[in-house]
Amino acid sequence: MKITPIPSNAGTFTLSHTAYSPALFAACRAIPGCTRAGSKAIQGSADAIECAIQYLVEEKGLREDCFEGRELLAPQVIDRFRYGADERLRQYQIDAVHFLKDQKRAILADDMGLGKTAVGISASISFITTKRVLIVCPSYVRGVWHNSHDGGELSKWANAGGPLNAYNTVFECKGTKPNNPLAAYEFVVCHYDILHAWADVIQKWAPEIVIFDECHFLMNPESRRTKAARSVSEKAEYVWGLSGTPMTNRPKDLWGVLSTICPQRFGDNFFPFGLRYCGAYKEQVTPDKTVWKFDGSSNLTELNARLKHFMLRRTKTDVALELPAKTRQVIRCDVGGPKRKAVEAIIPEKGAALRASLAAAADAKLEAHVLPLIQSHLEAGARVVVATYRKAVAEYIAKTCGGAFIHSGVSMARREAIIHELRQRDGASLLVGTIDSTSTGIDLSYADVGICAELTYEPHELLQWEARLHRYGQKNLVLIQYPIAIGTTDELIADVVISKLSVLEESMGGFAETGLRNSFSGTEEDIMNELYKGLGL
Numbered sequence: 336m337k338i339t340p341i342p343s344n345a346g347t348f349t350l351s352h353t354a355y356s357p358a359l360f361a362a363c364r365a366i367p368g369c370t371r372a373g374s375k376a377i378q379g380s381a382d383a384i385e386c387a388i389q390y391l392v393e394e395k396g397l398r399e400d401c402f403e404g405r406e407l408l409a410p411q412v413i414d415r416f417r418y419g420a421d422e423r424l425r426q427y428q429i430d431a432v433h434f435l436k437d438q439k440r441a442i443l444a445d446d447m448g449l450g451k452t453a454v455g456i457s458a459s460i461s462f463i464t465t466k467r468v469l470i471v472c473p474s475y476v477r478g479v480w481h482n483s484h485d486g487g488e489l490s491k492w493a494n495a496g497g498p499l500n501a502y503n504t505v506f507e508c509k510g511t512k513p514n515n516p517l518a519a520y521e522f523v524v525c526h527y528d529i530l531h532a533w534a535d536v537i538q539k540w541a542p543e544i545v546i547f548d549e550c551h552f553l554m555n556p557e558s559r560r561t562k563a564a565r566s567v568s569e570k571a572e573y574v575w576g577l578s579g580t581p582m583t584n585r586p587k588d589l590w591g592v593l594s595t596i597c598p599q600r601f602g603d604n605f606f607p608f609g610l611r612y613c614g615a616y617k618e619q620v621t622p623d624k625t626v627w628k629f630d631g632s633s634n635l636t637e638l639n640a641r642l643k644h645f646m647l648r649r650t651k652t653d654v655a656l657e658l659p660a661k662t663r664q665v666i667r668c669d670v671g672g673p674k675r676k677a678v679e680a681i682i683p684e685k686g687a688a689l690r691a692s693l694a695a696a697a698d699a700k701l702e703a704h705v706l707p708l709i710q711s712h713l714e715a716g717a718r719v720v721v722a723t724y725r726k727a728v729a730e731y732i733a734k735t736c737g738g739a740f741i742h743s744g745v746s747m748a749r750r751e752a753i754i755h756e757l758r759q760r761d762g763a764s765l766l767v768g769t770i771d772s773t774s775t776g777i778d779l780s781y782a783d784v785g786i787c788a789e790l791t792y793e794p795h796e797l798l799q800w801e802a803r804l805h806r807y808g809q810k811n812l813v814l815i816q817y818p819i820a821i822g823t824t825d826e827l828i829a830d831v832v833i834s835k836l837s838v839l840e841e842s843m844g845g846f847a848e849t850g851l852r853n854s855f856s857g858t859e860e861d862i863m864n865e866l867y868k869g870l871g872l
Contacts (some may be wrong), residue, residue, distance in 0.1 A: 338404035339561035351376035358395040362387040369608040381408040382641035425657040432458045434647045440597040442576040446649035448814040451577040455546045456492040460735045472548035474526040475704040478667030508533045531563040550576030556591035579715045586612045612638045661805045663815045668704040668821045697789035705788045713763045720782045722770040723789035729767045738765025774800040785815045790828045
């Protein structure tokens with residue numbers, strides 16, 4: 336049998352025989368994504384043809400050496416950076432950029448915290464000519480891609496080595512649709528919840544590259560967002576999915592993602608995919624009615640081999656030597672307009688006014704941004720620690736997201752017992768506590784992610800809390816996230832306090848707790864003056 340690429344359809348191959356072969360067409364029926372091509376051949380993607388060959392060898396007894404041209408099925412490297420690699424990218428990220436461009440329709444499934452956003456942006460700007468790029472993401476991470484304060488990751492990465500000024504060429508879909516077309520923009524950012532409403536405008540804009548961030552949001556093929564996602568991406572040359580968890584539970588969950596990002600690769604309907612990979616079985620629901628169930632899994636080795644053709648996944652362990660020990664990330668959250676309150680008339684004391692403003696900011700971002708962020712990490716299997724200032728907020732987060740809860744009133748022995756239990760647990764876990772109960776005297780170094788859900792304006796408290804998650808000299812990799820509500824006092828903390836943490840941290844020479852507060856003598860007073868000035872106090 337002979338393997339031949341189809342020149343008019345890149346990435347598609349034929350497997351042909353010299354005569355009609357029942358075995359060949361049995362393989363075609365068994366492998367999702369294979370189709371008949373006349374009376375003597377079948378066709379499909381490289382992974383589909385490879386699986387058909389394995390079927391013929393294992394099920395029909397054909398010899399491995401009877402397939403001519405099998406080497407053509409190996410992935411080919413076909414592109415390189417236009418400007419050369421951005422020196423800020425790590426090598427594994429550069430490899431991911433090449434992978435996305437080579438595959439055209441691909442999924443980057445790297446572990447959380449490995450910089451998938453930077454890879455997506457760097458890949459999209461590395462072409463000879465400017466391309467129209469659509470970024471679709473959950474509402475709670477819009478501020479990661481683009482925000483009005485500093486342009487977000489687009490502003491940070493899209494200018495590197497290329498001609499784009501992303502801050503001036505980004506349009507964010509929200510509110511009323513514009514009367515003018517989107518032709519003036521290189522980047523359009525839209526979140527999943529409103530994608531259906533903007534689909535007609537985006538289709539007219541005709542994106543050439545579509546990036547689906549957290550693409551597991553597309554796992555329901557019948558949902559409004561998934562149907563809209565297919566409509567805006569079907570004519571794009573490049574479609575890339577980014578997700579640390581493209582399959583959240585079972586192979587069935589992959590269908591919506593696969594049929595959107597790489598349609599036809601597994602066929603044009605779910606049933607053959609379900610039969611092959613979802614442990615399909617019939618269930619008698621009534622005396623007269625039988626239905627198919629697809630809640631299991633089957634042929635996982637084969638599915639994994641197929642996914643590797645267009646899905647790249649690396650864990651933190653795989654790239655540990657290239658990663659910094661701790662990554663601090665500010666996520667700016669759109670909470671629907673200015674919510675900074677002048678409360679001096681109500682509360683005369685400056686510190687109380689600042690505290691009240693921070694509480695208002697925390698409340699504004701909690702439901703729409705902080706809770707989904709926590710859930711996304713838990714779904715990815717992370718061990719998460721969340722800190723708040725108020726006890727009631729910590730308790731609410733713990734109950735809503737299903738986590739353990741501690742506060743200053745919990746004895747140290749009880750805190751240590753709770754943490755020990757979480758440390759021994761396999762898979763995802765959540766600890767939520769007030770910042771005073773999670774910043775001193777305990778070891779939280781088992782965690783992968785720390786989220787400060789409600790800020791404090793004391794720099795030493797933030798550094799002490801971070802130090803609980805990443806102990807000086809340890810090997811574990813930690814992602815520290817600060818969700819910031821745009822237009823609130825949170826932004827003052829981000830600009831005046833969080834932006835200075837790395838400098839203050841370096842000046843202290845590590846994470847030693849002794850004398851930590853005293854390290855800020857003079858500096859902290861300046862910080863407080865800046866905060867009060869920003870509040871108009």
